Amino acid sequence: MVGIGWRLAMQSALYGPDGFFVRPRSGPADHFRTSVHASPLFAGALARLVERVDAALGRPARFDLVDVGAGRGELLSALCAMLPGGLAGRVRPVAVEMAPRPGGLNPAIRWRRDVPEAVTGLLVATEWLDNVPLDVVEADEHGRLRKVLVDRHTGAETLGGPADPAEVFWSARWWPGPGRVEIGAPRDAAWAEAVSRVRRGAALCVDYGHRRDERPPFGSLTGFRDGRQVAPVPDGGCDVTAHVAIDAVASASGYPYEMVRQRAALQALGVSGARPPLALAGSDPAAYLRALSSAGAAAELTSSSGLGDHWWLWHPIGIDLPLT
Numbered sequence: 001m002v003g004i005g006w007r008l009a010m011q012s013a014l015y016g017p018d019g020f021f022v023r024p025r026s027g028p029a030d031h032f033r034t035s036v037h038a039s040p041l042f043a044g045a046l047a048r049l050v051e052r053v054d055a056a057l058g059r060p061a062r063f064d065l066v067d068v069g070a071g072r073g074e075l076l077s078a079l080c081a082m083l084p085g086g087l088a089g090r091v092r093p094v095a096v097e098m099a100p101r102p103g104g105l106n107p108a109i110r111w112r113r114d115v116p117e118a119v120t121g122l123l124v125a126t127e128w129l130d131n132v133p134l135d136v137v138e139a140d141e142h143g144r145l146r147k148v149l150v151d152r153h154t155g156a157e158t159l160g161g162p163a164d165p166a167e168v169f170w171s172a173r174w175w176p177g178p179g180r181v182e183i184g185a186p187r188d189a190a191w192a193e194a195v196s197r198v199r200r201g202a203a204l205c206v207d208y209g210h211r212r213d214e215r216p217p218f219g220s221l222t223g224f225r226d227g228r229q230v231a232p233v234p235d236g237g238c239d240v241t242a243h244v245a246i247d248a249v250a251s252a253s254g255y256p257y258e259m260v261r262q263r264a265a266l267q268a269l270g271v272s273g274a275r276p277p278l279a280l281a282g283s284d285p286a287a288y289l290r291a292l293s294s295a296g297a298a299a300e301l302t303s304s305s306g307l308g309d310h311w312w313l314w315h316p317i318g319i320d321l322p323l324t
Contacts, residue, residue, distance in 0.1 A: 003149030003158055006221070006234075007186065010133035012152065013234035015098050020236055021131070022099045034127050035206065035262070035307050036075045041298055043078035045269035046124065050079065053122045053202050054087055056319040063091045064121035064201070068194055069128025070095035072102045076109050091121075115197045123194060123203045129187045129249060130207050130241045136219060137163040137171065138180045145171060145181065155233035174212060174248045180219040184245035188252035195253040200318035203253075206262065208310050209244035216243070246311045255315045258323045262301065263308035268324040271298050 014020050035042040054063055067076050076093045083091060094110045095101075101111040115123070136148040138159060145163035150156070163171070167183050175181045195203045210216065223230040225238040232240045250257045302308035314323040 003151050003156075003160065005135050005147055005160070006150055007133045007135040009150050009152050009234035010131075010240050013236045013240055014131055014133065016236065018236055019098075020239055023236075035301055035310065036071070036078075036126055040078060040082075041271050042266075042301055043075060044082060045266050045271050046075070047079055047082040048269050049204070050083060050091075050122055051087060052321060053319070054090075056316075056321040057120065057201060059087075059090075060120060061090060062120065063087065064094065064116065064119045064123075065091050066094045066096060066116060066119055066121070066123040066197075068096045068115060068123065068125040069131070070097040072099075073097075073105045073109055073111075075124075075126060077106055080106055080108060115194050117197060119198045119201065121201045123198050123201070124206070125191070125194065125204070126206045128207070129191060129205060129244045130209075131239070132187045132190045134186050134242060135167065135183045136180065136221065137167055137183060139178045143178065148180070150234060152234050155231050155235075170248075174245055175215050176212075177215075177217070179217040181215075182219050182221065182242050182245070184248050187244055188248050191249045192252040192254070195255060195315055195317075198315070198317045202317060202319065202321065203255075203315040205246075205249065205313040206310055207244045207246070207313075209246035209249075211247045212245075215245070244311070246313060250313050253315060255317060258314040258316075260312050260314075260324055261304075261308065262310040262312055263304060264324055265312040265314075266298070266302055266308070271301060 012019065015022055050065060057063070065076065065079065070076060073095050076095055080088065080091070080093055092110070093108060094112065094116060096112060096115055098113055105111070137145045138148050140146050140159060145168055147160040147163055149158050149160040166185065170183055170185045171181045174184065191205060220243040221232050221240070223232040223238040223240050230238050234240050246259065250259055300307060312323065
């Protein structure tokens with residue numbers, strides 16, 4: 001078997017010429033469910049957050065709203081429709097995505113492959129970092145970290161040469177102990193670079209991840225196709241993803257941060273999974289059914305065993321605005 005490092009394999013499989021995220025014939029929503037796709041309540045909560053950032057900035061003449069890893073523009077499209085008129089007219093929505101611009105997208109949304117140089121407003125990345133390619137290393141029988149190589153066609157793995165000094169350093173700081181290590185340094189660098197573009201406002205990362213004291217001993221690398229979890233074969237036919245070492249990412253930018261679970265963040269923004277009072281069913285059955293449906297969607301977004309367990313990493317920059 002001829003294998004290559006996981007980072008190169010992921011880069012080719014996800015973002016190569018016919019990679020999973022750049023092919024025009026399908027989008028991420030066809031293969032896995034994110035908070036953006038689960039319910040408009042998520043976009044509604046972010047719309048309220050945009051309003052708070054706008055107020056903290058003093059309602060500037062131009063408010064940059066940047067979505068990194070924008071998919072097919074679903075979140076920005078929803079936000080543009082939800083924001084109040086006075087703010088909507090000042091918002092400059094920008095989608096950052098490797099895939100081509102989808103047809104029929106709101107013409108107000110700019111589409112580009114890189115983060116703008118200077119952002120005044122809000123930069124948000126929803127389940128982006130888990131798809132930033134990374135390398136994997138594993139301790140051999142002597143306890144030495146070695147690179148894990150993968151066959152791009154079968155997903156079969158083998159141990160290669162010794163880990164680089166930088167990988168050993170990152171592992172010692174953020175993922176100590178025996179076993180398998182997913183080197184999160186590329187995610188740290190990607191997030192730090194994105195945050196550095198925010199001049200005033202805030203940056204928000206929403207993703208699934210883990211902290212130093214809860215790293216998975218066998219890693220988290222996996223695949224998704226057609227709504228099902230599958231083996232992470234880096235042949236371009238499935239999403240290849242790994243949980244984010246969120247505490248390492250949080251420290252990388254050098255800015256103060258707040259880090260909370262999605263359920264706490266959404267509750268602070270008015271999203272509740274509480275059932276409506278039963279009395280409403282008698283007085284206004286239609287309203288009761290609408291409230292019940294909304295409570296069900298909120299429950300999915302805030303579930304401690306699902307989307308509600310995602311992390312929200314919040315960096316206010318030049319403003320005083322706590323997340324919760």
